[in-house]
Amino acid sequence: MSGVINGAVVNAPLGQLPRLLPAGPAPGLAQHLTRHGPPPGPLSDQGRAELMAEVERSGLTGRGGAGFPAARKLAAVRQSYRRCHTPVAVANGTEGEPASAKDKILLARSPHLVLDGAAIAADLIGARQALIVAPHPVRDVVADAIAERVARGPEPIRWRVITAAEGFVAGEASAVVHWISRGIPAPTATPPRLAERGLHGAPTLVNNVETLAHLALIARYGADWFRAIGTVSEPGSMLVTVLGAVRQPGVYETAVGTPVREVLDLAGGPSQPLRALLIGGYSGSWVNAETACDRPFSAAGLADLGAAVGAGMVAALPEDACGLAETARVARYLAGQSAGQCGPCRFGLDAIAGAVEQLAGGRTTDISLLDRWLSQVAGRGACGHPDGVVRLVRSALAEFADERERHASSWCCGGASVLPVPPGGLR
Numbered sequence: 001m002s003g004v005i006n007g008a009v010v011n012a013p014l015g016q017l018p019r020l021l022p023a024g025p026a027p028g029l030a031q032h033l034t035r036h037g038p039p040p041g042p043l044s045d046q047g048r049a050e051l052m053a054e055v056e057r058s059g060l061t062g063r064g065g066a067g068f069p070a071a072r073k074l075a076a077v078r079q080s081y082r083r084c085h086t087p088v089a090v091a092n093g094t095e096g097e098p099a100s101a102k103d104k105i106l107l108a109r110s111p112h113l114v115l116d117g118a119a120i121a122a123d124l125i126g127a128r129q130a131l132i133v134a135p136h137p138v139r140d141v142v143a144d145a146i147a148e149r150v151a152r153g154p155e156p157i158r159w160r161v162i163t164a165a166e167g168f169v170a171g172e173a174s175a176v177v178h179w180i181s182r183g184i185p186a187p188t189a190t191p192p193r194l195a196e197r198g199l200h201g202a203p204t205l206v207n208n209v210e211t212l213a214h215l216a217l218i219a220r221y222g223a224d225w226f227r228a229i230g231t232v233s234e235p236g237s238m239l240v241t242v243l244g245a246v247r248q249p250g251v252y253e254t255a256v257g258t259p260v261r262e263v264l265d266l267a268g269g270p271s272q273p274l275r276a277l278l279i280g281g282y283s284g285s286w287v288n289a290e291t292a293c294d295r296p297f298s299a300a301g302l303a304d305l306g307a308a309v310g311a312g313m314v315a316a317l318p319e320d321a322c323g324l325a326e327t328a329r330v331a332r333y334l335a336g337q338s339a340g341q342c343g344p345c346r347f348g349l350d351a352i353a354g355a356v357e358q359l360a361g362g363r364t365t366d367i368s369l370l371d372r373w374l375s376q377v378a379g380r381g382a383c384g385h386p387d388g389v390v391r392l393v394r395s396a397l398a399e400f401a402d403e404r405e406r407h408a409s410s411w412c413c414g415g416a417s418v419l420p421v422p423p424g425g426l427r
Helices: 029-036 045-058 070-079 102-109 111-125 136-152 173-182 209-221 260-266 299-305 323-336 343-360 367-377 385-399 401-407
Strands: 002-005 008-011 088-092 129-134 158-163 204-208 237-244 250-255 274-279 285-288 313-318
Touching: 029 111, 029 136, 029 209, 045 070, 045 111, 045 209, 070 111, 070 204, 070 209, 088 111, 088 173, 088 209, 102 111, 102 136, 102 209, 102 237, 111 129, 111 136, 111 204, 111 209, 129 136, 129 173, 136 158, 173 204, 204 209, 209 237, 237 260, 250 260, 260 313, 274 323, 285 299, 285 385, 323 343, 323 385, 323 401, 343 367, 343 385, 343 401, 367 385, 385 401
Parallel strands: 088 129, 088 204, 129 158, 237 313
Antiparallel strands: 002 008, 237 250, 274 285, 274 313
16 A cells, blocks of 8 residues: 655555554654655645545544544634634643543654644644643653754744643543633533634634544555555544553554454453453443453444443453442542533532442442432533543443442452542642
8 A cells, every 4th residue: 555745655554553653662753754754745725625535535533532523623623714813733632531541652652643643734724833732741752852843944833832731621622722721621512612713712623642643644645544444434543541450551552343352452361350341431331341342342333332432441340349349439530520610510420429439338329319310410511521420320330230239238349449540639
């Protein structure tokens, strides 16, 4: 498979992994260009139209959790271009999910691929600057990569590196914009859309850093290359954080649609018999391990289990760990992550977390009351945070129904904690 870049043919192995994460230490700019060739740009109007069509044909969707089609998001910002408000491109590497490390690893090991994608996205929407929002541990890696590019010669856009906010909701797109503009990572679902009016009133594109890395490769190698792996409806590869009861926890790249069992095998396989899997992160769902292992790791493959790939996380719960206790710890953490913007989040999540803690602790719990609280909170928040907590808790009540009965008799399987839960509330 080959693509044409500025008149030069660049060969790309068809269907090979890894695509995003090179082996060994992060390559410098020279090594990066040797491996991938130069990115296209600056683009003509025709070149932009052709690349936009290629991105749409590739089927690339966002890798930050929402899975929105990348081409549609680019087109929405481009169409909102106004002379007085030039669009802005934001590469979002915030990764507020405590159990996920994929964006940090990608920025640490492939910063130039992300920067290529950010520059291409900026060109496509007519932006003159790109902001890279990076977690503190990898901020200097990104800044050094930008400095390396600037030292080579004039850059087509202005770069700015922002240290990411901490907190679970801080990675949501509107929260990132609010963090950059006023130092408060508060998400909101209210209009106007960021594509119409985002940072400082300008049309704003916020893409997850993994999405931009894929964009950089599609711009080089084309849609057919991208679609050579994955499924017809969900093409390409994705980064997955695998943790819990596996032999080699870490971040791995896999084709979308790979069976969940093989995703676990990338991490050395289970280190002990498994009871359940938490798929999609802390806004995700608990599923039966035996049932889930043979399902494709894709939106379509997990849908009938009530699960989704989300931001790409699989946590393996061993048989000797307590799913209700794990859920109680996470629910309490998520209640503390409220941005305090609405009643369902401020009061509802606290009540829900308390009820799950009672249940996990073997104390009398009115399940019908908990169900009512979950229904009252769902769909009524100022952002999607309460819905994620509802999804997590409902899946736990279903998956650990047997344990619920035994906990009512003060029984608990015990076991060590599996899921990481940072201290403190929203910062």
